Amino acid sequence: MLARRVIPCLDCDVRNGRVVVLKGRKFGRPRYAGMPVELAAGYQHADELVMLDIGATVQRRTPFLGVIADVSSVCSIPLCVGGGIRSIRDFEARIKHGADQCSINTAALDRPALISECAREFGSQAVVIAVDAKRAGNSFFCFADAGTRQTGHTLDKWLPEIDARGAGEVLLTSIDRDGTGKGFDIEMLRAAGEASSLPLIASGGCSSVNDIVEVFQKTKASGALAAGIFHFGKATVEGCKKELAARGIEVRA
Numbered sequence: 718m719l720a721r722r723v724i725p726c727l728d729c730d731v732r733n734g735r736v737v738v739l740k741g742r743k744f745g746r747p748r749y750a751g752m753p754v755e756l757a758a759g760y761q762h763a764d765e766l767v768m769l770d771i772g773a774t775v776q777r778r779t780p781f782l783g784v785i786a787d788v789s790s791v792c793s794i795p796l797c798v799g800g801g802i803r804s805i806r807d808f809e810a811r812i813k814h815g816a817d818q819c820s821i822n823t824a825a826l827d828r829p830a831l832i833s834e835c836a837r838e839f840g841s842q843a844v845v846i847a848v849d850a851k852r853a854g855n856s857f858f859c860f861a862d863a864g865t866r867q868t869g870h871t872l873d874k875w876l877p878e879i880d881a882r883g884a885g886e887v888l889l890t891s892i893d894r895d896g897t898g899k900g901f902d903i904e905m906l907r908a909a910g911e912a913s914s915l916p917l918i919a920s921g922g923c924s925s926v927n928d929i930v931e932v933f934q935k936t937k938a939s940g941a942l943a944a945g946i947f948h949f950g951k952a953t954v955e956g957c958k959k960e961l962a963a964r965g966i967e968v969r970a
Contacts, residue, residue, distance in 0.1 A: 720967045721933050722764035722940035723957050724918060725947045727753050727788075729781060729800075730772040736784045739771070740896065740945045750948040753784055758791040760947070763954045764969055766792060767820070767888070767918075767942060769847075770800030771863060780807070782814045789815025799847055799888075805834050812839060820845040820888055823861040826868045826875075829882060836883030845918075846884045848875065850905060851892040857905050864892045872905070876913035886916045888942065894922030896945070901932040910937035918942050926952050926960045933966050 727738045730747070738756055739747035750756070753768065760766055768788055770781055780801050789796055798811045799820030808819050819839075825832050825846055835844045849864050850857045850872050857872040872889075879887060889909050891902035901919045909917055918940040919932045929941045946952045958968045 719939060720969045721938075721961065722918075723929065723954055723961070723968065724765050724767055724940050724942045725756075725760045725763050725954065726920070726942050726944045727756055727766065727768040728771045728944060729753055729768060729784065730770070736781050738948065740948060750944070754787050754791055756948060757788045760954060761791075761793050762958070763794055764940070765795040765797060765817075767797045767799070769820070770798075772800075780811070782810060785811055785814040785816055797845055797888075799845070805831065805838060808835050808839065812843065818843050818845050818886070820847040822847040822849060825879070826859060826861045826870060829878060832879060832882040832884050836885070841883050841885035844884045845886045845888055846879045847888045847890070848872065848879075848909075849890045849892055852902075852905070857908060860892060864895075872908060873912045876909060876915070880913050880915050884915065886918065887913065888918045888920060890942075891921035895920075897922055898924030898945075900924065900928040901936075901938075901941070903932065903935050906932065906936040906938055916940070924951075926957045929957060930961060930964050930966065933961065934964075 738750040738753050740750045795817040797818040798816040802821045803824045811819050849860045859868050859870040859875050861868050894902050900922050906919050916939040919938040920942040923943040932938050932941050961968045
């Protein structure tokens with residue numbers, strides 16, 4: 718397996734007329750974390766940066782294209798942008814404003830052909846499918862509209878379709894674990910690893926470097942995404958990578 722990746726995430730929305738970074742719990746109850754450009758500038762030792770416009774889809778508003786450009790200008794690492802992408806033109810606009818990759822969730826679930834269209838136009842490496850999933854009985858169901866709408870798609874069926882349609886990567890968030898600090902959902906991530914061979918970013922529940930160590934030791938995840946532990950100073954990207962290397966997990970310098 719390739720070196721594992723440590724990925725900070727900026728969850729952005731509008732508060733009092735400004736674009737700010739928030740940290741919520743189970744897709745709700747947000748807490749102010751900082752300004753996107755300032756936070757992004759401090760994460761240049763990460764392997765990549767994810768920036769999600771968390772209100773764009775549900776609020777049906779215009780995206781933060783100017784903020785994408787500003788964040789991109791301070792980024793020396795790959796930037797993945799998601800939220801509110803409904804068409805190939807939306808995807809293109811974010812690429813033109815500095816994104817290296819775009820993540821799609823709701824629009825892909827509602828019209829899977831969009832995955833193929835974007836992959837043909839921009840290459841599979843640019844297409845990340847965000848999957849927000851929650852356990853129901855013995856299955857994991859995929860949700861749209863920022864975790865508010867169950868789609869009927871199950872993880873084991875949706876991931877192979879994503880792969881077949883040409884996506885390059887999956888960003889899998891456990892809604893049950895998001896913001897709880899209970900660690901990544903290992904069972905969900907193992908199920909995802911069995912269903913698809915696509916590179917997999919684990920998201921939801923990280924509260925410590927030990928959680929990142931665990932997810933790399935116990936699952937096929939190629940990347941671990943975290944927000945609060947970095948934003949609020951509980952850990953640093955550099956310190957996380959040193960600990961991973963000390964535990965025998967290959968990371969990028």
